[in-house]
Amino acid sequence: MQFIEEANKKALEMMQKAQPTLVGMGIAGDVVPGMHKKLVMHAGPPITWEKMSGPLRGAVIGGLIYEGLAATPEEAEALAQSGEIEFDPCHHHNSVGPMAGVTTYSMPVFIIENKTEGNFAYCTQNEGLGKVLRYGAYDQSVIDHLKWMEKTLYPILKEAIEIHGPIDLKNMIAQSVQMGDEVHNRNKATTSLFIRELASSIVKTNSSQEDQVKVFDFLNSNDHFALNLSMPAAKATMDPLGKIEHSSVVYTMCRNGTEFGIRVAGLGNRWFTAPAEIIDGLYFPGYSMDDANPDIGDSCITETMGIGGFAMATAPAIVQFVGGTPQDAMNFTTQMYEITLEESESYKLPPMNFRGSPTGIDIRLVIETQIRPVINTGIAHKEAGIGQVGAGIVYPPMKCFEDALECYVGLLEEEGMLA
């Protein structure tokens, strides 16, 4: 129908023309809309404490200890159950968070502006691998590391970004997809480009050489550091679509470890949810599917924008991390063209003869073809505090798309658009 095609054309134009740019850093309590001292933001669609999975509960406990709202895990749990703490998706606050996605008042965040539309997105700094909050760990070493990130890493990066000036993340991502990153689970090139871009400004900051060395060593040791830049870049790109009436393009996909949720441009802030699936992939030695938590994290905002699993063809090395063969990676990308409306004008994939990555998931195409968006992802242990146990491939439940299509048609009928 003409009006649907016109709405989708507008949505795709917004995606193609977006200019996500790193413009600074701040403390969540100062810059994230709606943030307050008793708010814990989390990944995925809305969820109550009672329904949270192990890693999300663990991250909430860690967040409350980090904020000084609780002294022990027991105190934190009691506080979380008391009703005194508000839980709300990062997505409701222009934010995204990897894995558990827990973001609290004092945490530093990157500030990304979509220069085309003037909207902002926020994301914490990536903690690295091992025992980390985003996988639900909350012991003293986790809290100490978060405090180092707040007191040393953040002031240096914030000042360095001020010295450097805004960094064009669209350009950086476009470069890294030509350097073997798909920019969800392989961020080695993007992280390297970020360090290269910011290096001279870090050296110019008013900080000790000792701290600067620690910052460089940390950035160099963490191949995923730039994930927390590509995610808010995708968020800033996709958020404006939520105001386009009648568009059938998906503008949010995310998981809270219990449920998967999607939002569709023409349906605004309505969530369509279904139980999150267990990830098929490569498990670290000593772990198996029995240890896995269901799918968790906001990081599939990258797939929503058309990178990550959608751009796997450009990242053949990633199959050693998520399983499969380089041909599988090519097949995943090729298949995603079936459920998307355009090819990216910016993110060009060399192994696909520089074809643009598949862009703009249309719920009509997902239902018609029965092809679900492919997501590559880390796997969290189902118990809090153990951490990552593998990585692999996962899909959103088809029910999310079926319910969305039913609601979409119903809304159009109510408005008399289908007469």
Next chain:
Amino acid sequence: MSVQELFKKELKVVNMGLESFYEELKGQAVPAIHVDWKPAAGGNAKMVSLLGRLKGK
């Protein structure tokens, strides 16, 4: 060309739908390609009807 004539010639087959037909031909060394075709919405009548509403059917 009649069907009789067709089967007297070397067959080159395009198979759509059930992959087992393609596998059988391949097993008999008959040149064949498989098209991964499925009915719209996997045959889910409710979804087919909703998609139809959007196509003005």
